[in-house]
Amino acid sequence: MTAPPHETRPTATGRALPDTQQGMRRRNLARVMHAVSAEGSLSRAAVASRIGLTRAAVSTLVDELIRWGLLEELGPERPSRVGRPGSALAVSGHGPAGIGAEVGVDHLAVCAVDLRGAVRARAVRHGANRGRNPGPVVEELTGLVRRVVADAEREGLWPAGLAVAVPGLVARDGHTVVHAPNLDWHGTDLGALLPTGLPLTVDNEANFGALAELWLGDATPRDFLHVSAEIGIGAAVVVDGQLLRGKRGFAGELGHVPVRPDGPRCACGGRGCLEQYAGEEAVLRAAGLESREDAVGLLARQAGADHEGVRRALHDAGTALGIALTGAVNLLDPESVVLGGALAGLAPWLLPALEAELADRTTGPACPVAVSRLGHEGPLLGAAHSVVRAVLDDPATVAERL
Amino acid sequence: MTAPPHETRPTATGRALPDTQQGMRRRNLARVMHAVSAEGSLSRAAVASRIGLTRAAVSTLVDELIRWGLLEELGPERPSRVGRPGSALAVSGHGPAGIGAEVGVDHLAVCAVDLRGAVRARAVRHGANRGRNPGPVVEELTGLVRRVVADAEREGLWPAGLAVAVPGLVARDGHTVVHAPNLDWHGTDLGALLPTGLPLTVDNEANFGALAELWLGDATPRDFLHVSAEIGIGAAVVVDGQLLRGKRGFAGELGHVPVRPDGPRCACGGRGCLEQYAGEEAVLRAAGLESREDAVGLLARQAGADHEGVRRALHDAGTALGIALTGAVNLLDPESVVLGGALAGLAPWLLPALEAELADRTTGPACPVAVSRLGHEGPLLGAAHSVVRAVLDDPATVAERL
DNA sequence: CTATTTCGTCATCGCGGTTTACAAATTAGT
DNA sequence: ACTAATTTGTAAACCGCGATGACGAAATAG
Numbered sequence: 083m084t085a086p087p088h089e090t091r092p093t094a095t096g097r098a099l100p101d102t103q104q105g106m107r108r109r110n111l112a113r114v115m116h117a118v119s120a121e122g123s124l125s126r127a128a129v130a131s132r133i134g135l136t137r138a139a140v141s142t143l144v145d146e147l148i149r150w151g152l153l154e155e156l157g158p159e160r161p162s163r164v165g166r167p168g169s170a171l172a173v174s175g176h177g178p179a180g181i182g183a184e185v186g187v188d189h190l191a192v193c194a195v196d197l198r199g200a201v202r203a204r205a206v207r208h209g210a211n212r213g214r215n216p217g218p219v220v221e222e223l224t225g226l227v228r229r230v231v232a233d234a235e236r237e238g239l240w241p242a243g244l245a246v247a248v249p250g251l252v253a254r255d256g257h258t259v260v261h262a263p264n265l266d267w268h269g270t271d272l273g274a275l276l277p278t279g280l281p282l283t284v285d286n287e288a289n290f291g292a293l294a295e296l297w298l299g300d301a302t303p304r305d306f307l308h309v310s311a312e313i314g315i316g317a318a319v320v321v322d323g324q325l326l327r328g329k330r331g332f333a334g335e336l337g338h339v340p341v342r343p344d345g346p347r348c349a350c351g352g353r354g355c356l357e358q359y360a361g362e363e364a365v366l367r368a369a370g371l372e373s374r375e376d377a378v379g380l381l382a383r384q385a386g387a388d389h390e391g392v393r394r395a396l397h398d399a400g401t402a403l404g405i406a407l408t409g410a411v412n413l414l415d416p417e418s419v420v421l422g423g424a425l426a427g428l429a430p431w432l433l434p435a436l437e438a439e440l441a442d443r444t445t446g447p448a449c450p451v452a453v454s455r456l457g458h459e460g461p462l463l464g465a466a467h468s469v470v471r472a473v474l475d476d477p478a479t480v481a482e483r484l
Numbered sequence: 485m486t487a488p489p490h491e492t493r494p495t496a497t498g499r500a501l502p503d504t505q506q507g508m509r510r511r512n513l514a515r516v517m518h519a520v521s522a523e524g525s526l527s528r529a530a531v532a533s534r535i536g537l538t539r540a541a542v543s544t545l546v547d548e549l550i551r552w553g554l555l556e557e558l559g560p561e562r563p564s565r566v567g568r569p570g571s572a573l574a575v576s577g578h579g580p581a582g583i584g585a586e587v588g589v590d591h592l593a594v595c596a597v598d599l600r601g602a603v604r605a606r607a608v609r610h611g612a613n614r615g616r617n618p619g620p621v622v623e624e625l626t627g628l629v630r631r632v633v634a635d636a637e638r639e640g641l642w643p644a645g646l647a648v649a650v651p652g653l654v655a656r657d658g659h660t661v662v663h664a665p666n667l668d669w670h671g672t673d674l675g676a677l678l679p680t681g682l683p684l685t686v687d688n689e690a691n692f693g694a695l696a697e698l699w700l701g702d703a704t705p706r707d708f709l710h711v712s713a714e715i716g717i718g719a720a721v722v723v724d725g726q727l728l729r730g731k732r733g734f735a736g737e738l739g740h741v742p743v744r745p746d747g748p749r750c751a752c753g754g755r756g757c758l759e760q761y762a763g764e765e766a767v768l769r770a771a772g773l774e775s776r777e778d779a780v781g782l783l784a785r786q787a788g789a790d791h792e793g794v795r796r797a798l799h800d801a802g803t804a805l806g807i808a809l810t811g812a813v814n815l816l817d818p819e820s821v822v823l824g825g826a827l828a829g830l831a832p833w834l835l836p837a838l839e840a841e842l843a844d845r846t847t848g849p850a851c852p853v854a855v856s857r858l859g860h861e862g863p864l865l866g867a868a869h870s871v872v873r874a875v876l877d878d879p880a881t882v883a884e885r886l
Numbered sequence: 887c888t889a890t891t892t893c894g895t896c897a898t899c900g901c902g903g904t905t906t907a908c909a910a911a912t913t914a915g916t
Numbered sequence: 917a918c919t920a921a922t923t924t925g926t927a928a929a930c931c932g933c934g935a936t937g938a939c940g941a942a943a944t945a946g
Contacts, residue, residue, distance in 0.1 A: 101508045101511045101512050101515070101903095102508075102537075102902095102903065102904090103505075103508070103902070103903065103904095103931090103932055103933060103934095104932085104933095106503045106504075106505070106508055106932095106933075106934090107932080107933065107934095109503045110503050110933090110934090113503070125893075125894090126893075126894065127892075127893055127894075135934070135935090136934070136935060136936080137893075137894065137895085138894085138895070138896085138934080138935075138936085139933075139934050139935075140894095141894065141895065142933085142934090158942085158943095161892095161942085161943055161944080163891085163892080163943090163944085164890075164891050164892070164943070164944045164945070165890085165891040165892025165893070165942080165943060165944075166891080166892050166893045166894080166941060166942040166943050166944095167892085167893075167942070167943060168892080168893055168894085169893080169894080303731075305730070305731055317815065319815065319816070321723060321728055326723055326816065327817075328707070328816055328817020328818065329705075329707055329817050329818060329819040330817055331817070332817040333815065333816050333817040334815065334817075335814040335815065335817070336814065336815060338810075338814050338845070338846075338847075339810070339811040339814050339815065340743075340807050340810050340811055340845060341742075341745065342744070342745060343743065343744060343807045350845070350846070350847050351844055351845060351846065351847055352810065352844060352845030352846070353845070355845075405742050405745045406811070408740075408741070408742050408754065409741040409742055409808070409811045409812075409815075410811075410815055412737040412738070412740050412741050413719065413721065413735065413736065413737065413738060413741065413811075413812055413815065413816075414721070414728065414730055414735050414815075415729075415730025415731050415732055415733070415734040415735040415736075415737070416730065416731060417731040442753055442754060443740070443742060443752070443753060443754030443755070443757075444740075444752070444753065444754070445740075445752050445753055503934095504933095504934070504935090505900090505901055505902060505903095505933075505934065505935095506901085506902095508901095508902075508903090509901085509902065509903095512902090512903090527924075527925090528924075528925065529923075529924055529925075537903070537904095538903070538904060538905080539924075539925065539926085540903075540904070540905085540925085540926070540927085541902075541903050541904075543925065543926065544902085544903090560911085563911085563912055563913080563923095565912090565913080565922085565923075566912065566913040566914070566921075566922050566923070567911080567912060567913075567921085567922040567923025567924065568910060568911040568912055568922080568923050568924040568925080569911070569912065569923085569924075570923085570924055570925080571924080571925080
């Protein structure tokens with residue numbers, strides 16, 4: 083052993099990456115990408131003033147990004163002010179694509195999103211996955227991925243990575259499903275089962291839904307709480323534009339926040355968890371309905387048709403949600419709460435009780451509650467966009483793949 | 485208007501500071517300071533391998549830091565391995581000092597901490613502050629600050645800033661006390677009242693207590709929940725080594741998390757808040773005791789003397805805390821929960837019920853609950869150290885003051 | 887048609903970390 | 917004791933990257 087090259091002892095105080103000129107360049111490349119991406123189309127000079135570098139510096143950065151196929155020169159802008167018009171730059175529509183996938187309880191979906199954020203290819207397969215072994219399900223998913231990748235390539239895109247949204251807890255390693263009760267998957271390593279050659283990330287659908295809200299929602303703040311529900315109730319905490327994952331990656335388990343400490347026993351071992359009052363099963367039972375597929379759609383239709391029992395059940399669920407969210411809001415002081423997933427469709431009947439509870443139990447102005455307009459597409463889009471964001475956040479990585 | 489110099493439009497996507505070479509240097513200076521500070525004493529070569537720069541680069545950084553009086557050369561190390569021994573570097577004990585202050589309900593305290601973390605001067609004044617006007621209280625505090633600053637200067641230190649811990653909510657501006665019920669201060673701007681020439685930061689004592697735990701506690705993780713209580717119950721959420729403050733700076737209001745949604749009315753407007761069960765007043769009432777000064781000490785003594793009513797009251801408080809913390813732990817998945825402030829002294833009687841609730845209501849291994857060993861000193865030390873950390877985090881700022 | 891403004895680029899510069907080389911200071915081996 | 921090997925700290929030359937300043941190009945204003 084002649085030379086321990088780096089002594090990578092991870093200091094307890096956190097990683098201490100060296101701050102080198104290359105890193106600086108990489109970050110500035112990312113800034114250029116983000117600036118152009120945010121405005122859709124921008125001249126070099128405009129980018130320079132946005133990110134605080136000189137025109138000359140931006141020019142060299144842009145040259146490189148164009149060479150890598152991440153930016154495109156659209157040609158001269160229509161002159162608005164005095165002076166020579168700039169040459170419009172836009173994020174490339176023929177470069178890398180993010181492949182997003184979703185394993186739902188009764189469907190599989192895959193889509194490809196380009197750097198501009200446009201969905202360029204998609205594939206869906208309906209059919210219940212609950213209780214099936216992971217093997218065949220993932221095999222079908224792989225087929226869909228291959229089709230979408232082929233379609234994307236036909237449009238001049240190349241896949242930069244694959245992100246999969248699953249309805250369950252995912253380990254912090256980013257590819258193992260620890261526990262997905264609605265699929266009955268436990269400790270399933272998707273990394274081993276998905277033989278696409280693509281870099282893989284797996285995450286909770288609630289997390290991807292929250293990211294979609296952050297990136298695609300109109301005027302979504304950088305600090306918010308995203309609540310969604312399929313069968314369980316999951317929340318995602320976004321702090322300063324970043325997902326809070328927790329030590330084991332289990333953060334956001336809103337469904338098991340105690341609402342009535344002496345309430346009925348829950349599968350988690352506790353009593354009176356939120357899920358006992360606002361979970362799909364609980365609401366159906368309270369409404370006097372049978373459990374079935376598309377239960378959420380049924381609830382919405384019945385509530386819309388003035389079904390008294392359903393309305394009362396949803397009202398009570400809203401109350402329970404309000405109590406749990408009061409705790410969360412007191413703890414986190416977020417800028418807003420966003421209802422997504424199945425909750426978005428039921429919002430009209432949940433919101434009154436929920437907001438009343440929140441207003442009563444909080445001093446000062448209550449935390450605003452918004453409804454996601456992304457609906458059930460959130461997790462899939464969030465997954466695909468997470469790959470795209472990774473490219474925008476560090477464009478230099480794609481250069482290595484040329 | 486010849487040239488809009490920077491067009492500082494704060495982009496919705498967050499600040500986009502230009503990544504310039506100067507910024508790089510500043511961050512590397514900070515890395516050197518942190519490396520030396522963490523190990524106590526380190527050679528240039530050791531620093532270089534820790535932070536991933538070359539020895540030559542570190543040499544120039546160290547030269548500068550020594551010139552600014554932030555590092556000291558201690559001379560040759562005792563040789564342990566083969567090869568020329570390094571020259572030990574240490575953080576200076578004669579440079580800038582952080583001045584911390586605490587406004588308690590019945591005391592004022594000020595201390596000075598040097599870059600090494602040692603307390604070098606202190607001053608305390610006992611006497612109830614509850615209900616007194618801010619003016620005279622702050623005037624007394626100013627006197628203590630002046631004394632401590634003078635003492636510190638006599639030891640060759642110079643004050644780099646003042647941080648004040650108060651028992652109440654502080655606005656995100658960092659100097660206005662929005663609401664301190666136990667002092668009866670409301671909307672008090674300490675910036676205007678503290679005429680020291682020093683840069684001022686004001687924050688909640690629970691926040692400073694949590695930071696003290698993070699920086700001074702043994703093996704405290706970077707993701708934890710710090711719970712403290714004086715009269716109210718405050719928590720501080722630390723995520724990735726950073727305080728989570730919330731939109732208005734009100735994050736961590738654990739005291740008003742609903743524990744029994746139909747419980748007694750609370751001053752906050754809600755019902756059955758944690759404070760109704762585990763707040764000082766509530767515990768005293770449940771124990772059949774009168775409210776008085778040093779109520780916590782009284783409770784601890786009585787519980788230690790096997791007073792049955794007190795024990796039961798504390799047990800019930802522990803249960804309520806456990807319920808509220810279950811919610812918080814489910815939401816945040818922290819690495820641990822730390823009991824600080826008054827709770828630390830009462831921990832022996834709170835913990836059993838608290839941990840039982842937490843274990844019962846959580847799947848998998850329960851989140852570990854630790855007791856702070858900093859006790860009532862936490863907020864004061866945290867305040868002083870926050871100034872010290874600011875210097876370590878950006879040593880270049882002190883150069884401007886030479 | 888000229889003056890002015892703005893854009894993109896080029897050559898030059900300065901700053902900052904790297905590389906290479908070397909002297910100094912220590913241990914290991916004979 | 918003397919040599920070889922190893923490690924430290926520093927100095928000189930180098931290279932990458934953004935800043936500066938100048939310039940031609942392309943538009944508007946008068």
